Structure formats: C-alpha cells, structure tokens
Amino acid sequence: MVQSSPPFLRIGTRGSPLALWQAHETQRRLAAAHGVPLEAITITVIKTTGDAIQDRPLAEVGGKGLFTKEIEQALFDETIDLAVHSAKDMETALPDGLVLTACLPREDVRDAFICAKAKTLAELPAGSKVGTASLRRGAMVKRLRPDIEVVSIRGNVDTRLRKISSGEVDATLLALAGLKRLGIADKAASVFDAETFLPAVGQGAVAIETRAGDSRTRELLAAIDCRDTRIALTAERAFLGALDGSCRTPIAGHATVDGERLALRGLIVKTDGSVAHETSRAGTVGEAEALGADAGAELKARGGAGFFAG
Structure with a gap:
C-alpha cells in the first residue's frame, strides 16, 4: 500500500x-508562495470556548482569549503548525512559547453601520437600540448619541x-473588513x-501565530508576511498592552505605516x-513597539485608576 505523504503545513482555525x-x-497564499497543491496544506477547525458561549458578554466569562485558547493548545500539542486569527481576537500577551509570526495584508479598518431604519447613526431616532458585543463600539456610540440604548448581542x-x-x-x-x-x-x-470613529486594535488584520521554536514554519510564513501590517500591529498591541487592554475595556487604536x-x-x-x-x-517603523x-x-x-469602572 502506498503511504500518503504528511501535510506540508497544518492550519488551525475557528469554524x-x-x-x-x-x-x-x-x-x-502559502500554496502559491511555495509551489505546493492546496490539499498539501490542511485546515483543522477547532471549536473554542468563545464559540460555545453565546448567551453572555465575553467580559463576564473570561475575555477574548476564549476565542484562541483551544487553538493555542493545539499549537502546544503540535497537532497544528500555525493558527490563523482575527488579530483583534488575540490576547494582548501571548502564552510563553508562542509568537505572532506573520500577517496577511490588512483590509479596510473602518466600522460599518448596519440598519434598515436609518442611513447613519446620526439619523437613528432617539431611544433606538444599537446591539453590539464590543465595549469600544458601545462606548463610542454613547459618546456620539447618549440618547440611544446600547444592548449586548453576541454571535457571528x-x-x-x-x-x-x-x-x-x-x-x-x-x-x-x-x-x-x-x-x-x-x-x-x-x-x-476612521478619524472620528477609531477602530479596534488589530481590526482588519489577520494574524498568524506559531510556536516560537518552529523555525521551519516561521521561515515558510515569511514568504506571505505583510511587513507594514505586522509593524502597525506591533505598535497597536504595545499600546493595548500598556493599558492592560482586553475586551473588558473600551480602547481604540490604529497605526499606519508609510515607508519607514x-x-x-x-x-x-x-x-x-x-x-x-x-x-x-x-x-x-523601528520604534513601533516603543511608540x-x-x-x-x-x-x-x-485616565487614572477608576477610568474604566463605568
């Protein structure tokens, strides 16, 4: 019997x-960069705690790491080689032994207003309900329209x-995005x-996480890494880290790169x-993290110690 060859790379993702x-x-992108067939790069769907819990705000049950914990465990278990995340779902501090290795080119960072009754937030009647799972979006809506009710909704x-x-x-x-x-x-x-409604840190960016010691995977990912996105994300995540930021706090941040x-x-x-x-x-760009x-x-x-209390 002919033995099938092992996968070229193994991707882990939410579903x-x-x-x-x-x-x-x-x-x-990886298949094109390295001249291998698509099927040589496998995709494993991993159900996360964040996907399983849909009836409560994330801030009440442990934060945005709930969307990455099980996938990161698969990296540690070496059942996958790389984890693909929405950058804004990643914890500010990654677990020891894991690193953010590469980013895909960033999409549009702006927020979209979805409504069948009004074209813009400004046109929405007083007392209307705006649903969001994001404390940032909720706080910024209240900043612009204190007469509107913000309610928590979860789901894809x-x-x-x-x-x-x-x-x-x-x-x-x-x-x-x-x-x-x-x-x-x-x-x-x-x-x-984006100037008046600043996006979330990492919004529009796809981040790829690997084991720090997996030099083969990290070298293969270098071929598809978008330098400007990765540098911008470095600055944004350092900003978030200094604030001890998580989905429990309304924080917005956006970096852009133009050459150096x-x-x-x-x-x-x-x-x-x-x-x-x-x-x-x-x-x-060399000062991204420090800035x-x-x-x-x-x-x-x-802001002071009590700023995020309410």
Whole structure:
C-alpha cells in the first residue's frame, strides 16, 4: 500500500464563515508562495470556548482569549503548525512559547453601520437600540448619541444581521473588513470615518501565530508576511498592552505605516461615553513597539485608576 505523504503545513482555525475565509486565504497564499497543491496544506477547525458561549458578554466569562485558547493548545500539542486569527481576537500577551509570526495584508479598518431604519447613526431616532458585543463600539456610540440604548448581542456576522432583520435591535456595528471578506459589504447602510470613529486594535488584520521554536514554519510564513501590517500591529498591541487592554475595556487604536514612518492614534473612552482621552505618536517603523507603549502609558496615566469602572 502506498503511504500518503504528511501535510506540508497544518492550519488551525475557528469554524465561523469569516474564520474559514481567513484560513483558506492563508492556505492559498502559502500554496502559491511555495509551489505546493492546496490539499498539501490542511485546515483543522477547532471549536473554542468563545464559540460555545453565546448567551453572555465575553467580559463576564473570561475575555477574548476564549476565542484562541483551544487553538493555542493545539499549537502546544503540535497537532497544528500555525493558527490563523482575527488579530483583534488575540490576547494582548501571548502564552510563553508562542509568537505572532506573520500577517496577511490588512483590509479596510473602518466600522460599518448596519440598519434598515436609518442611513447613519446620526439619523437613528432617539431611544433606538444599537446591539453590539464590543465595549469600544458601545462606548463610542454613547459618546456620539447618549440618547440611544446600547444592548449586548453576541454571535457571528450572520447571527447579528438576523437580529436586525427580526427587529431585536434597530442597528448594529460590524467591521467592514469582515463584510468585504464575506462578500456582503452591501449590507452596510454607511461606513464610519476612521478619524472620528477609531477602530479596534488589530481590526482588519489577520494574524498568524506559531510556536516560537518552529523555525521551519516561521521561515515558510515569511514568504506571505505583510511587513507594514505586522509593524502597525506591533505598535497597536504595545499600546493595548500598556493599558492592560482586553475586551473588558473600551480602547481604540490604529497605526499606519508609510515607508519607514509610522503614525499611531489611540483612544480610551468611559463605558458610558461621557469622557474620552486621545493621543497620537509618530516615528520610525523601528520604534513601533516603543511608540505604542508610550502612547498607552500616557492614556493610562491620564485616565487614572477608576477610568474604566463605568
């Protein structure tokens, strides 16, 4: 009997439509870069705790690491070689022995407004319900429209769109990147300007995690790594890390890279939208981590110990 050859690489991912798009795009890019057939790179769907718990806000049950814990365990168990994540789902500090090795080119970072009753947030009638699982989006909506009720809704993109159709909520906000990747950007009534509605750290970025000591996989991933996205993400994650950021805190941050220059904007907002602090940094790409950390430390000091209490 002919023995089948082992996979060239093994990808681990969540099973949502968006997660599968990200995994298949990574598979396609790796196969093209290394001249191997698609089927030589396997994709394993791993159910995470975050997928299993849909009835409570993530902040109540352990934070965004619930979307990565089981996949990271598969890396440690060496049943997969690389984990493909939405960058904004990743914990600020990765487990010892795991590293963020590569990023795909970043999609549009902006937030989309989804509503059948109004074109924009400004046009939404007073007292309307906006559903979101994101404390950042909720706080920023309250900052712009304190007369609107923000309620917590969970689920993948399709689930949230159904909650609009059923009238459970009047509007929601979703990452435009995800809508574009799923081919449903036309569902957006409008798109927020990133200057006035700063996105989440990592929004629009696909991050690839590996074992730190797996030099073969890390070298293979170098062929598809988007340098500018990885550098921007380095600055944003350092900003988040200095703030001890998680999905329990309303934090926004976005970095852009232009050649050897980097620019970063960061924002913290009280959960009720009543107070916000913003800062910015600019420097060289080699300073990405330091610039992010410095911006985060500034806002942490300006906000003070009780800033995120409510």
